[in-house]
Amino acid sequence: MILNQFEFSNQLANFFNDWKRLEQQQQDVVQEQLSFEENLGRFLKDWRKVFINDRQLARFFDQYQSDEVQAPILAAQQQGLAVNVWQTAGLKNDEVRHSKVLKWFLDCRGDHGQGNAILLHLLKELPLLKKYQPKRYFTTEECCPLGNQESRVDIEIDADEFLLFIEIKINATEGKDQLQRYIDIAQAKAKKRDWLVVYLTRDGKLPEKYKFYQEQKRLIGLSWKKLAEIFYEHVNENDDVNSRSVWLVKQFADHIKNFN
Structure with missing residues (x-):
């Protein structure tokens, strides 16, 4: 039967x-x-x-x-529909490699062809910056914003309207007063612009000692799972199902969604 x-x-x-x-x-x-x-x-x-x-x-x-x-x-x-290039490439839990990929997706000049679209989806989740829609900006990886070699920011997004730092952690924890240094640097470099530091970790939680900056919306905790949801939102809003770039965005979201 x-x-x-x-x-x-x-x-x-x-x-x-x-x-x-x-x-x-x-x-x-x-x-x-x-x-x-x-x-x-x-x-x-x-x-x-x-x-x-x-x-x-x-x-x-x-x-x-x-x-x-x-x-x-x-x-x-x-047809290659079962492969995930990011897993095959051996990104694993390497923070430096994930930083490079994320920087590439957020860069409006990236050859992925998505322009500023992915950054705009991210900004919608950041209360202080969600009002902005920058078309051209500079995205830098592993930079020293004020020349201090001891304070390397994983990703810096420098726009006319704001300054955004993204610090990436997967298995590691915060270095000694690391976020405080980034807060001080962002505030100094931004001058009259809005500024924000995003702390991207497995659970998206911030150390208790930074509660003041969290309340001021100057420091935001973001989980990899939430970042994956942001990427999926971009995929769902894109009508071109044959776009290789959108396919790569979805695969990256599939790869990082379990970092929790």
Whole structure:
């Protein structure tokens, strides 16, 4: 008998829901600080409650391997739709490499051809700067804004209306008074312009000692997941589905969205 797709979908959904419930139960066990033996016994006892129709599951995988199912998957792979160039390029968790890619996307002069569009999406998430729509500006990576070699800013965006610093962290933490130095430098260089420092990290949280600047909207914490959402917004608003540049934007968002 051929497996009913709707019935199998429900069955598979129930399976993973039960799995998730068991995982949560195991977290509760850990919180209760049970011994390993008690923890294992609890898991094995609850695992028996999960219903698995092995015949339907086997039938699903048999159908998955069929030529009818594999043909469109293979066609998509041949067109390069399954590849992520950023993962293949070995960016991994390297902050310097991610800084180079992000700088390229934000640069209005970049050969990606998106102009200032991606920066404008970012600015909409920054309360102090969302009113601006700069068409031409300078984007610099690993720069020393005031010549201080000890204070290298990962990305600087210098526009007529504002000055924006972006400090990137993936696995590392803030250096000694690092954000304070960037705040002081931004304030000095911006002069009468608006200025802002963005701290891009896994969770988007700021150290408590910078609460004053956070309240003043001069220092903003941004997570990689939120940055991915900003990139997806640009992709969704672009009508050219065949644009290689938009394809690269989406792939970068796919790559960074799990940095949390």
